[in-house]
Each structure stands twice: as C-alpha cells, then as structure tokens.
Amino acid sequence: MLASNGIAIRAAYPHGTRMASLMERQDKQRVAMNEATFRKVNEAMKVGQDPAGLLPFVCECGRLGCSKLVQLTRGEYEGIRENPRRFAILDGHEILETEEIVERHDRYLVVEKVGDPGAEIVEHTDPRRPLD
C-alpha cells in the first residue's frame, strides 16, 4: 500500500513531485518526534542516578525501534542538553538528511538537527524549555 509507505511513494515518483516532498517532510517530522521522545525518557531516567562515572541513556536517534543504550557521564549528558537541537546517539545511527554530526566520541556521537521541520519540533518539545 503506497500511501502508508514513504519509500514506496518516492520510488513511484522518482522525479521529486509534490507528493514525494510531502512524504519527506513527514519522515523528518517522525524522526524529530522519535528523538524528542527518547530525550524525554532520558530526562526521567537520570533522576536519582549516581553522578560519578558512566550512566546508561537511551540512544536518542530517530530510527524506529532503536532501544540501544549510550553510555555518558552526567557532564557529557548535561553538555548535550544545553542545546535543544542536540542529541546523543550511537555511531552509525545518524540520519544525515535531517541532522549533522557535530561531535564524535568513542562511545557516542552528538548530532544537531538542521532544517525544517525537525529543528523546530525538537526545540518546541525540549523538556527544559522555559515557559513563554
């Protein structure tokens, strides 16, 4: 069924029709919502954890079904959370259509959302965002 599958739609409209770009936008929205969800999980998980040493966080990538853990120190995690567009993910889990790698570490990568609509979604869903 084409309508429920962005990849199939793109294959059916290889020349970048309006339908294809619409699906692309929905894909990016889905990726951003995934990342925002995992960030929320991680914000809840860190409560009560020992601040010393490595802590397990859920990989914040936008891939469907990823439930891998990323090991971060509290300081590393806090550094990423200072920027609402940044997420900690495992190497290889980046989705370069909607984010760019801004830091590479042995245990993880830091990606930053770029472009519309992903960047806007993750900023508005930032649990640390002050109330307007």
Ligand SMILES: [Zn+2]
């Ligand atoms: Zn992942």
